[in-house]
Amino acid sequence: MPYALFCNDAQISKAYPSESDVWKLAHRSGLVVDASADEERPGPRRVLDNDYEIKPCRVAEGEDPARNKAEADRQSKIELELNS
Structure with missing residues (x-):
């Protein structure tokens, strides 16, 4: 099942094969933040x-x-090479 990034129920990214692929895209885009631990x-x-x-x-x-x-x-590979 493909996954995508959404904002307010609107799809804002292309479809990717897995949820982890979209997490990688969101991370590279600066949309992932670390939250503090919770009880669970x-x-x-x-x-x-x-x-x-x-x-x-x-x-x-x-x-x-x-x-x-x-x-x-x-x-992503091109960007890494340019930033090296």
């Missing part, structure tokens, strides 16, 4: 900033979640 989980945990959510989504016609992931991975 010790240690810091990651949460999305503001009203962002990661939810299952429908794939738009002609969209390929695997291709979206490959493009995002390629872009």
Whole structure:
């Protein structure tokens, strides 16, 4: 099942093959913050900033979640090389 990033119930990212792929995208975009521990989980945990959510989504016609992931991975690699 594909997943995407949403804000106020509006899909704001492309569809990706897994929830973890969208977490990586959100992290690279600066949307992930560490929250303090709570009673259920010790240690810091990651949460999305503001009203962002990661939810299952429908794939738009002609969209390929695997291709979206490959493009995002390629872009991330290029950015790492430029920042080195």
